[in-house]
Amino acid sequence: MTAGADTGLQADDAADWALIRRIGDGDEGALEVLYRRYYSNLYRFVLRVMRRPECCEEVINDVLYIVWQKAADTEPLSRASTWILGIAHKRALKAIERHTRDSIAVNDSEALDLATTEDMTDQVSTRSLAEKAFALLSPEQRAVMELVYYHGLHYQDIALALQCPENTVKTRMFHARKRLRILWPALTGEVPGAASGTEIADTQEMDA
Amino acid sequence: MNDPTERRLEEHEEVQLLLPWYVIDTLDPREREHVRAHLAGCERCAAAARQEFCLRDLVAAPQGSPGPSDLGVARLRQRIRHDKESTRMRLSTNCASRPWFGFRTALAAVLALAVAVPVAFLAERGDSEDRFRTLASASPKQYSGQGNEIRLVLAPTVTPARMKGLLEPFEGVVIDGPNSAGAYIVRLQAIDPNPVALQNALESLRRQDAVLLAEAIAPIGRP
Numbered sequence: 001m002t003a004g005a006d007t008g009l010q011a012d013d014a015a016d017w018a019l020i021r022r023i024g025d026g027d028e029g030a031l032e033v034l035y036r037r038y039y040s041n042l043y044r045f046v047l048r049v050m051r052r053p054e055c056c057e058e059v060i061n062d063v064l065y066i067v068w069q070k071a072a073d074t075e076p077l078s079r080a081s082t083w084i085l086g087i088a089h090k091r092a093l094k095a096i097e098r099h100t101r102d103s104i105a106v107n108d109s110e111a112l113d114l115a116t117t118e119d120m121t122d123q124v125s126t127r128s129l130a131e132k133a134f135a136l137l138s139p140e141q142r143a144v145m146e147l148v149y150y151h152g153l154h155y156q157d158i159a160l161a162l163q164c165p166e167n168t169v170k171t172r173m174f175h176a177r178k179r180l181r182i183l184w185p186a187l188t189g190e191v192p193g194a195a196s197g198t199e200i201a202d203t204q205e206m207d208a
Numbered sequence: 209m210n211d212p213t214e215r216r217l218e219e220h221e222e223v224q225l226l227l228p229w230y231v232i233d234t235l236d237p238r239e240r241e242h243v244r245a246h247l248a249g250c251e252r253c254a255a256a257a258r259q260e261f262c263l264r265d266l267v268a269a270p271q272g273s274p275g276p277s278d279l280g281v282a283r284l285r286q287r288i289r290h291d292k293e294s295t296r297m298r299l300s301t302n303c304a305s306r307p308w309f310g311f312r313t314a315l316a317a318v319l320a321l322a323v324a325v326p327v328a329f330l331a332e333r334g335d336s337e338d339r340f341r342t343l344a345s346a347s348p349k350q351y352s353g354q355g356n357e358i359r360l361v362l363a364p365t366v367t368p369a370r371m372k373g374l375l376e377p378f379e380g381v382v383i384d385g386p387n388s389a390g391a392y393i394v395r396l397q398a399i400d401p402n403p404v405a406l407q408n409a410l411e412s413l414r415r416q417d418a419v420l421l422a423e424a425i426a427p428i429g430r431p
Binding site for chain 2: 028031032035036041057058065068148152153154155180184
């Protein structure tokens with residue numbers, strides 16, 4: 001990351017915390033600004049974790065409502081986005097509990113069918129592949145993967161957001177990667193299992 | 209621990225766990241250098257790193273998330289106002305249990321009524337057009353006066369998606385609200401501004417369980 005980009009992130013974060021302070025003072029206008037600023041990122045994150053588009057709006061509403069309730073008592077100990085994504089993670093998991101099961105999850109054989117499809121170069125296929133890949137993972141694994149690769153968060157920040165040990169974050173990623181081995185041929189053209197990694201015991205919890 | 213094979217195995221594990229953050233370049237310099245040095249001498253882990261780069265590109269690809277809607281903002285504001293109202297009610301209930309506070313509140317209410325009733329009476333006489341504006345809070349200057357604008361109050365359990373579904377057949381657009389009573393001002397764009405069409409639309413809305421109140425802004429037949 002360049003120094004300029006880092007400075008830009010810090011400025012954005014300071015602006016977000018300034019908004020959160022105003023929200024803590026009861027400023028509904030500031031809440032609307034934060035809502036609009038975070039909506040797309042939250043939608044993407046919640047959709048990734050839940051895989052239920054029809055639930056996203058409701059969960060985002062919950063997230064911002066909690067921001068409204070907690071803003072006055074929250075200290076800026078992390079990036080504002082980390083704090084908000086942590087809330088989104090909890091709300092998404094609770095929403096999953098409310099609904100029966102991940103009804104649109106596909107099984108491994110469906111993913112394998114897709115992985116052997118030849119035309120994987122266009123954007124639609126890439127998106128489909130990503131969807132199938134995420135269907136193979138648990139909600140917790142999907143959350144960590146999205147926080148790493150889309151939001152670019154360090155494992156310490158993710159541990160803070162999800163309120164779990166750093167080793168849990170690392171092993172969730174590791175097991176998620178193992179689950180996705182089935183897709184490597186489509187992704188890389190390499191032989192499956194060639195670089196599956198060493199076996200690592202998950203001492204915190206088994207997500208796989 | 210001193211066994212070189214065991215040590216090497218631990219190093220593989222350590223590097224494998226750090227690979228995602230090596231790929232997004234957020235490791236601290238010491239960890240980064242450790243991973244880099246290991247990958248240079250381990251083809252198996254280097255292959256895993258290459259897969260990790262592909263995975264990053266796959267996961268980070270754009271998804272085309274929708275933008276925020278005015279309806280979503282309105283729902284959030286409604287929820288907050290409802291919350292404020294509940295808090296206020298709780299507070300007033302608590303205060304009422306204290307006898308002296310109750311007396312003072314009652315006295316203030318009597319005095320307020322003594323002032324407000326004559327003022328309201330005079331205001332009513334001066335602006336007979338407003339007598340139909342129940343639940344009014346927003347300024348009438350916002351209304352187009354086209355005769356296809358309504359006040360709408362929905363059950364608190366109605367989700368944004370449900371609200372959208374209710375308004376969709378009429379191409380309803382929220383132009384204001386919700387106010388403290390939870391009332392929205394909605395323009396039914398698909399409805400011709402004539403009394404019959406508006407009456408039919410209102411009746412159709414009132415038949416829905418989710419709709420607590422649907423009323424024309426202006427008295428029907430008088431845009």
